[in-house]
Each structure stands twice: as structure tokens, then as C-alpha cells.
Amino acid sequence: MENPHVLAIPYPAQGHVLPLMDLALCLVRHGIRVTFVNSEFDHKRVTESLSGEENVVPDRMQLVSIPDGLESWEDRNDLGKLTLSIFEVMPGNLEALIQKINQSDSDKVTCIVADESMGWALEIAKKMGIGAVAFWPASATQLAQKFSIPKLIDDGIISCTGSVLKNQMVKLSPNIPEMKPEHFLWACFNDLELQKIAFQTLCKTNVTVKLADWLICNTSDELEAATFTLFPQMLPIGPLLASNRLGKSVGSFWPEDSDCLAWLGKQPVQSVIYVAFGSFTIIDPTQFRELALGLELTNMPFLWVVRQDLTAETDNAYPKGFKDQIQGRGRVANWVPQQQVLSHPSVACFLSHCGWNSTIEGLSNGVPFLCWPYFADQFLNQSYICDVWKIGLGFERDANGIIPREEIKNKIEQLLTVGDYKQRAFDLKAKVMNSVKENGSSGKNFNNLVQWIKDDKEQ
Known part of the structure; x- marks a missing residue:
């Protein structure tokens, strides 16, 4: 009998690694094995920040890495270059890693939990016949904004390439805060080429997210109720840290001054x-x-x-x-x-x-x-x-x-x-805090996810 084995892959940035690590630690606590896949560059930073710390990584978790396609000296804050490199290089490396892990009879990967921004990993999950979970680490309303791109184009707010046509406040629904188009995820970059890359990537991931068996968010129904009414396929399972107070962080890029x-x-x-x-x-x-x-x-x-x-x-x-x-x-x-x-x-x-x-x-x-x-x-x-x-x-x-x-x-x-x-x-x-309890909205969603991961490996 296979044990449930989740492979978790974040977008390579500190603000994406930490919440996915919180989720991974929660899964480990529920008896699920997790292989956490950082880029080589980030893996080095995470392991160096843990140097001298003992027993920080739990028994059922393994930290591994694959290349992001950039040289060690290249600037990871150049988001356009990093994103293009990720999409070109990482899919083949991830597939090879899973095939290597799957050579073991008892340890096969049964599910991929991928940052929604790494939609190509969901494609790999479907190709390999394993469970696919998309994880959105920011607010659900930010994801709703991304999902609303076709409507924003139809309404003439943005062009089909993402350029802002009307600089007017946008409301996705009556109970969601207004947004300035200049603060849209892709529009906030000063570099026009980077805006274009970001917009194309968001449109791509709007397609790949449909491959996910689950779409989960690190938020609570209490915080963004109107957004979950608008997009009921999003399931809140957070705040993750509220149910995961384990002390020492495992995903930090820098040593912490305790x-x-x-x-x-x-x-x-x-x-x-x-x-x-x-x-x-x-x-x-x-x-x-x-x-x-x-x-x-x-x-x-x-x-x-x-x-x-x-x-x-x-x-x-x-x-x-x-x-x-x-x-x-x-x-x-x-x-x-x-x-x-x-x-x-x-x-x-x-x-x-x-x-x-x-x-x-x-x-x-x-x-x-x-x-x-x-x-x-x-x-x-x-x-x-x-x-x-x-x-x-x-x-x-x-x-x-x-x-x-x-x-x-x-x-x-x-x-x-x-x-x-x-x-x-x-x-x-x-x-x-009530929402993450067993009978809270986030708690129920999380427990259903855990049960699905455990059941799915038996299919």
C-alpha cells in the first residue's frame, strides 16, 4: 500500500515559500509525507538560514531542489527574466525529479501541491496521473482580480495585452473594495516588457488552474466573504499559521535574530x-x-x-x-x-x-x-x-x-x-482563529483536503 506523498512547489520568492511551507507542515502533522521543492538558489538560502538548528525539519518532510535556469550570480529580482526561465527550465526538471522519486515502490508521489503561479506543475500532475492542488498564497480577492481579466477586457478597462485603457476605480462586486487599475498585479511594474510577461503568465495560469482538483487559499471566509461568493471554487483553508504555531520557521531566506x-x-x-x-x-x-x-x-x-x-x-x-x-x-x-x-x-x-x-x-x-x-x-x-x-x-x-x-x-x-x-x-x-478550528469553515475545508489526499492515493 502506498503512503500519501505530496510534492509541494512554491514560486521562488520569500512571500510564496513561507505560506506553502506552513501548509506543508500542517500536512505533515496529519501524517502525510511531503517533499518540498525549492529552486536551487532558494534551497541554498533556506538551508543556510537553518545552519546550527537541529530537528527543525520534521521526519516526514524532505527539502530538495531543482534549477530555475538562471546562473547563481544572476538577479532573482529581475522577475521577467526569472519567470521566463522558470517556465522554460523547471517543468522538465520537476518531471525528472518525480520519476526519480517514483522508482521506489513505497514512496511514489501521489499528489502535487503547486503555487497557482506555477501552473505548469499542475499540467505535470495531470500528465502523470496524480492529484493536483493549486495553492494561492495571497488574498482571495487578488486571485479574483486575476480571474476577472476577461471581464476587465470586455468592459474596456484593459486591452487584450493588459494595458490600462480606463484609469477608473474597479469594483468586482458591491462588497469587495475598489481597486485602481495601476495597482493590478501586472500593471504595477514600471517596465513595459515586464508588464507584458506578467500579464501573459497570469492569462496562462488562468487556464492551467482549471486542471486542479482543488484550489485553496491562505485566507478565511471571515476575511473575504464577498470574494468566495463571487468565485465559489476557491476554498479558504487559512490562516495557516493560526493552526501551525510550530515556533521556528523552516522557509526563511535569511538567518533570524531570535x-x-x-x-x-x-x-x-x-x-x-x-x-x-x-x-x-x-x-x-x-x-x-x-x-x-x-x-x-x-x-x-x-x-x-x-x-x-x-x-x-x-x-x-x-x-x-x-x-x-x-x-x-x-x-x-x-x-x-x-x-x-x-x-x-x-x-x-x-x-x-x-x-x-x-x-x-x-x-x-x-x-x-x-x-x-x-x-x-x-x-x-x-x-x-x-x-x-x-x-x-x-x-x-x-x-x-x-x-x-x-x-x-x-x-x-x-x-x-x-x-x-x-x-x-x-x-x-x-x-x-475560530475559522481554523475543526468545525470552522477553514478547518472543515482543510480536513476534507487531507482526507482527499489520503483517499486519492488508493485510487
């Missing part, structure tokens, strides 16, 4: 501003200095995650004397175990780029937000946070497009002292 947790433990309850912009955001040096000075002006303790490439010449970007001024009150780290930070009782609020993973992690811990979106779906997530769930505030920019230090200080004070942001965040946390 010492910050001890520092948080020395701060008063509900006193710390947590500031983090994810793995992709770049901040102008002038804006970086204003943010630093805004944090200094609050006189509150803060934990600020500053990636080495967050701004140009990061080490020299701080205002003169900043590090001396904030000594003992502020802590700067390269990368942190974010789920553990956000669940810490000392954290009062989250100043965030509003990536979906960060959004889910914050609201699952009842933390109110200050929204600083940078890219793509982050603007839509801000709309949910500020206008729908009402658990956060956005910033106003000046005539030069900069968020000034006084605005930063004032909005932090407003969030923490005016209105019921914290109470609403707490109430929302209770709802989403």
Missing part, C-alpha cells in the same frame, strides 16, 4: 512599535531618514527590521546620531521570526508594507496596523485593513511623495490612543 524576543520580553506590555517591510520593499534614502526620525519622535520602544538592501547604502542611511539617540529604546535587526514577534505581548502595533503574509500574521495576533504599501496586492490589502476590517490607518504623503516624520509620529499616536482599532483587531483575531 535575540530580539528576549529584548521584547524586557519591554512593557503593549508598548512596542514593530516595523517591517517584507522581503521585497525598497525605500528611498530620504524616506528612510524620515521614518527613522519619526520613530525617534514617538519616544516609544520599537523593533525595526532593516534588510541589508532596504535602502541604498543602508549602513550610512541613518540620520546622524540616530543609533545613539535610540539606545536601549529602539532595536534594529536584519530579519526576525515574525510570527513569534507579532504574538509577543509587548507588541502594540505593526507598521507594515501590508504583504498578505504580514497581514495574516498581524490580524491572527490581534495587532492593529499602520499601512505603508509598496507594490501590487499591498494596496488592496491596505483597503481591507483600513476600510473593511477597520483595524489600521494609512499615511498621507507630502508634495514630494514623502511620508514626513510628524505624520509617522501622529498616526502611531492616533492608532494607539483614538478609536477602537485594538479592540476591532482583537475581535477579528477571535473570528479567524
